[in-house]
Amino acid sequence: MQGIELSNSERLILEIIRRERTSTRVEVAKRLDFSKVQATNLAKSLLDKKLIIDQASPSGARGQPVKMIRLNADALYSVGVTFTGAYMEIALVDWTGVIKVSDSVKLQSQHSLDALCQSIAEFIEQKLKPNSVARKKFYGVGISIPGDFTYARRKMNAVYFPELEDVDLMSAFSSRLDYPVYIENDGTCAAWGESVAGAGNAFDHFVFVHIGHGIGGGIIIDRRVYRGRNGNAGAFGAPFPHLDQSRPSGADLLKTLRSHGIEVDDFAELRALSVDTCEPLKAWLKGAAEQLAQPLTVLARALDPQAIIIGGRLPLDILQAWLPYIDNDKFCQFDKHKLPVPELIASKLGDLGGVVGASQLCFEHSIFAKQTF
Structure with a gap:
């Protein structure tokens, strides 16, 4: 590089x-x-x-x-990484946000930093040359971390991933990888991915709601990521603090499906399900949409975005089937006839939004101007 x-x-x-x-x-x-x-x-x-x-x-x-x-899409490349309970999603992406090649890697040792970095390094070694990407064009690795920052955007409150608790993530990944490393939380990465190459590209201002293990998201203002003081802007799950109660989160969806005898241990396995034929999935989507109506209304009025985009770890077909339930009469119900209402739309990138956004962190910091127009 x-x-x-x-x-x-x-x-x-x-x-x-x-x-x-x-x-x-x-x-x-x-x-x-x-x-x-x-x-x-x-x-x-x-x-x-x-x-x-x-x-x-x-x-x-x-x-x-x-x-x-x-x-020139072929000028620069990077790798984006995101992970869940048992899988790591990784992709080689050009600087316009187009995925060159991607892979879903089964993690043998869940969230061991050595195992994660070994898988990242192996992917880079195996994919650059076969895809005609010279090392001088390779700009680094962006890593999407599930959780909220607790210290200087380097340590996370890793509720679902205790192996990463109180770890200086930047130092840990940088010391194990021979490339520049950029770290962001998963909601912000997915929002940035949508802005660069997804549904958010049509908007200057939008809110992204990220349904992963928890409920998070990101805020894009004037086509820039708004991170807040600690990098946690977009932590939209605050209205649902109790992990043992029903909530519109990916972890709750997986638990609900398992309670109905459907064996799903991770988000990747949701791709095999259809909303048309899986009644427990359809019922969960309807209930979660009701739970989201008021929080989405607050976001619409507090931030006045052009759009609210729903995405995260759920597959595209499930997101698209979910949207009609979310865009219901309760969204902005008391003033929708008086005030503009932001569009409610589904992600175009689906569960690959995080890897696209993570990859683009490399160029946000090193190539593009920070000035707005």
Whole structure:
């Protein structure tokens, strides 16, 4: 892996292109209040660095093609990692958020740091060369951790994963991996993944509700992650503090299904179930939707987002079947006829949102501009 030297102006252009997918030199100049010559020279520099590419569009005056610029997806890559009780999801992802290859790894030793890092290192060694990814293009590893931060965004309150309790995660992973490491909680990672490459890409401001072992999420404001003071913004499970009571969490769903004789030990096994044929699953979705109505209304009014996106560890088909139950008459019921109501939509990335978002942490910190427009 090699670092790329970028000026702040170059980073700003990359940020615009990432947001818009494609742009032109004229549009870039207008957005950043640059001269056309300045925008052209900066674009040339990025072309020389192979970070962007020209793409002809047949919409120019007198039939002349307009040169669009977009990110060169093959320029940079990273690996995103997330894990549950027994499985680690891992993917090689390009810097536009497109998964090159992914895998679901059965963990032999649950959440042992040595076992996790060995599996990550093996995946990198096995996947880079066969997928034509040179090491100089590889930018690091982003790791999505289930839980809330307790200290300086380095230690977690690992309720469901006691092996990680009171561990300095950044030091632990960095000392075991030969690549730059970035760590974030799972709700924020999934929200960021949706913003870069999923349903959230259409919005500047949205709330992401993450149904994992618990109930969490992330907040995107002006296309930036809002982390809060301790990195825990989006801990939306506070209204449901009792783990031994019914709550709209993934752990509760798994427990409910097992109580009906359905053998599911982890989220990956939900992919074999259908809402149409599994009555206990359908009943749980209906009940959880009722539980979420009031908390979602509070989020809608407190944060005034354009959308609330429902996602997390549940498979896409289950999320899509769940949405009509959530978008019911109780959501914003007292003022929906007077005030704008945010869209309620399902994740487009499903249970892969966390690995996409985790992978993109590498570029958020090192490539793109932090300035908003």
